[in-house]
Amino acid sequence: MSYPKRTKDQLAARVARDIHDGAYVNLGIGMPTLVANHLPADIEVVLHSENGILGMGPAPAEGTEDYDLINAGKQPVTLLPGGAFFHHADSFGMMRGGHLDICVLGAFQVSATGDLANWSTGEPGAIPAVGGAMDLAIGAKQTWVMMDLLTKQGESKVVARCGYPLTGIGCVKRIYTDLATLACTPRGLMLIDAIDGLGHAELERLVGLPIQTATDNHDAKDRP
Amino acid sequence: MINKIAASVAEALADVKDGATVLVGGFGTAGIPNELIDGLLAQGAKDLTVVNNNAGNGDAGLAALLKAGRVRKIICSFPRQADSHVFDALYRAGKLELELVPQGNLAERIRAAGAGIGAFFTPTGFGTELARNADGSPKETREINGRSYVLEYPIHGDLALIKAERGDRWGNLTYRMAARNFGPVMATAARRTVATVHEIQALGTLDPESIVTPGIFVSRIVKVDRVATQAGGFRKAA
Numbered sequence: 195m196s197y198p199k200r201t202k203d204q205l206a207a208r209v210a211r212d213i214h215d216g217a218y219v220n221l222g223i224g225m226p227t228l229v230a231n232h233l234p235a236d237i238e239v240v241l242h243s244e245n246g247i248l249g250m251g252p253a254p255a256e257g258t259e260d261y262d263l264i265n266a267g268k269q270p271v272t273l274l275p276g277g278a279f280f281h282h283a284d285s286f287g288m289m290r291g292g293h294l295d296i297c298v299l300g301a302f303q304v305s306a307t308g309d310l311a312n313w314s315t316g317e318p319g320a321i322p323a324v325g326g327a328m329d330l331a332i333g334a335k336q337t338w339v340m341m342d343l344l345t346k347q348g349e350s351k352v353v354a355r356c357g358y359p360l361t362g363i364g365c366v367k368r369i370y371t372d373l374a375t376l377a378c379t380p381r382g383l384m385l386i387d388a389i390d391g392l393g394h395a396e397l398e399r400l401v402g403l404p405i406q407t408a409t410d411n412h413d414a415k416d417r418p
Numbered sequence: 419m420i421n422k423i424a425a426s427v428a429e430a431l432a433d434v435k436d437g438a439t440v441l442v443g444g445f446g447t448a449g450i451p452n453e454l455i456d457g458l459l460a461q462g463a464k465d466l467t468v469v470n471n472n473a474g475n476g477d478a479g480l481a482a483l484l485k486a487g488r489v490r491k492i493i494c495s496f497p498r499q500a501d502s503h504v505f506d507a508l509y510r511a512g513k514l515e516l517e518l519v520p521q522g523n524l525a526e527r528i529r530a531a532g533a534g535i536g537a538f539f540t541p542t543g544f545g546t547e548l549a550r551n552a553d554g555s556p557k558e559t560r561e562i563n564g565r566s567y568v569l570e571y572p573i574h575g576d577l578a579l580i581k582a583e584r585g586d587r588w589g590n591l592t593y594r595m596a597a598r599n600f601g602p603v604m605a606t607a608a609r610r611t612v613a614t615v616h617e618i619q620a621l622g623t624l625d626p627e628s629i630v631t632p633g634i635f636v637s638r639i640v641k642v643d644r645v646a647t648q649a650g651g652f653r654k655a656a
Contacts, residue, residue: 244521245445245446245596245599261447261448262447262449262594262595262596264596279595279598280598281525281598281601281630282521282525282603283529283602286521286525287522289522290522290541319510321498321502321505322516323496323498324521324548325496325520326495326520326521328522328523328542328546328548329522329523329542332542333542359547360545360546360547361546362545362546363545363566
């Protein structure tokens, strides 16, 4: 296999490229937070944090941390001009009510039709914890997943049917991975792009599922 | 004359009963009413049900209340944290009941209690393990306009403990940044709400446009010191 995988930063940049000017966006804990570093400087994107912030800015300079101003991952952040604070019921109303344009989440598994598993591996004896994962998954206008395509053991995390406990059903629209970008549709996976050197047949072999390509009567901008 | 200012935490929490359901504000380092949790520990009520986003961390605050065996059940969204060893041990030993609730459902169930809503249908959690009751039976669901929803019931508190920033003798409250989190919602949902503030202002001097929690939702306020640190910041315990 001679194709170079997208690094975490390249993957974050790939996600950032699809975020539009004026979007209200929630970036999940972990890898999705990297997307903020790659948003184009010439557009305005308003970041939402589930604990009650819109207009969230980057981490503060050392020594200026304020522990009343933290993100969902409980790390100190800043507030951009125009930012606002609100209580938890409003914050989750923004999600559930469909007011956020895009939510980017990590995942253990995503099914071809967009089922998401990202809150529990279902191990016996594990302490369950869900936080805002289920609200985020089903709330935004578009839920995108950002993850490595394969596990360390080489198994596809994009699956026909999730084996891990579900976070939401049919909620993921796109999967951005280190090898390819895929759309989840009711009819299964569609290819948006793959890294240079990774052919369609090899990608299907890695995922173990059929991946449709956009037909010629679809303009690129109309693709899912 | 209305005067909701309590002289001390002990006075504000004097009559908490065994078996009470206590809503406790806070998310991460922000908005945790530490002095009130310590006060509850000192007051002695037991067999409590605690509603909080998390389940305590380290050995102080909520973790200390758990460790003292005073909590029968915890309703929260995210009990597992790097240093939630007190909760972890009690849960694994079967000494603490856990009701795990998606965070937005937690906030909305509390909001519903405060707003007099009997129950509500939410899309969050539909088709997941959390759309089940404690006995494993499925929660009621309904399809409305082509979308599937789960029926969720309100969470009423006997007591809410919250951290605010400024208050007056009528109990009007303002908050500071992301420390607002669950405070305004929990204040509405309990029979009795006790808030800490860092400043008590004369009646009429809080900007009415800036009051987030009107005093009708507040029973008592207690002034506590701000735990200040270097310029621009507040220590974790603030």
